[in-house]
Amino acid sequence: MADLIEALREGLPPEALVDDPEVMAAYGSDMAGFCPAGAPAVVVLPRTVEQVQHVMRTATATRTPVVAQGARxxxxxxxxxxxxxxxxxxxxxxxILEINPVDRIAVVEPGVVNATLSRAVAEQGLFYPPDPSSWEECTIGGNIGTASGGLCCVKYGVTAEYVLGLEVVLADGRLLTTGRRTAKGVAGYDLTRLMVGSEGSLGIVVRAVLALRPEPPRPLVLAAEFPSAQAACDAVCRIMEGGHVPSLLELMDRTTLRAVNDMTRMGLPESTEALLLAAFDTADPAADLRAVGELCTAAGASEVVPAEDAAESEMLLQARRSALVALERVKGTTMIDDVCVPRSRLGEMLDGVAEIAEKHDLTIGVCAHAGDGNTHPTVCFDASDPQESARARVSFDEIMGLGLELGGTITGEHGVGVLKKDWLAQEVGPVSLELHRGIKQAFDPLGLLNPGKLF
Known part of the structure; x- marks a missing residue:
């Protein structure tokens, strides 16, 4: 270890190296539960591409594994x-290295916080759509590594659709440039898309060229209460089948609403079984909300309340963004599933989760990006209770299995990591898994980059 740290010091400033065990412990894991984590030999906080290259050359020379991190x-x-x-x-x-309103691109380093970029481009009348719930903390590099989504995905898509090009330090320290700055480009294999969602297993992203859009009007939000999750999901199907393009279509069940109220005192309705939030950022959002409100009523909504202004709309959006944090407070620990199913089967997914919760005597709250079928069943449990923890783990796996049965995927935006690596093999199959391993071998023949993740 001493030789490793000495070799790293040769190309790094003193402040870039951390080897105090107590400080390093804070870098041990992200926010997932039930995932093993080890003790690093050293933490490095580089500021330049050249410093990252030095780290990777040293890692290759010493055969030391490297785990890249953002905000964790x-x-x-x-x-x-x-x-x-x-x-x-x-x-x-x-x-943030560049914001170009003509080419509608931003060039950023990986540690830029999502919200910081969003606010910076908004000052120039532009919009960076991917908006994970943790957007005030999460970094663009982390978003790229896990192919993050967010609340606006139903209209604007996920991170992969906004990454035009990358600079990536490979395992041996070489610098790879992928993609382009242009609006179009089809030269060669799409290595940019390959990197997005690779979770640091193929290279270290050190720069990204991101596509931007013109800033849309401020959205208006509608809240609709339903007597059942099925009725709410029926409304989602009617909205999408009717050709509507909401900028957001989110669902929270009763458990989630109660948790958010307990934490925020927002006074959300707790008597309803499901609350659907629909937003439009069109030229005439009020007209769109009226049309969607009629569809919600036809699907069985007990009450439909359009927001009167941007402030009320923002309050409703903040309630949704608070959901996962609020559910964690229910029993102290959560396992957050990330199963995405076809929209047409969303009701079956929610009913199935309710059955799993009852079967295992657990509290499982569900919030969802309903417009794209991405559900977040959140298992709440007491980590100090071994039996409840065991039931939580079983229920988590059953929810993933249910998602696959319904034609879905084990992760819509959070990634595989350690938590779902066994399930990745079930989803993609042996031929795909063999190709995954072959790609990993081509980029990282020594297996140094984020070992033990994905597969």
């Missing part, structure tokens, strides 16, 4: 340290 807000264990690894924290590489 991930929910799959993808950023968890392994024993004796170099933790490569990229949070100090946090510069």
């Amino acid at each position: 807000t991930g929910l799959s264990g993808a950023a968890n340290a392994s024993d004796g690894c170099i933790v490569l924290s990229l949070v100090k590489m946090d510069r």
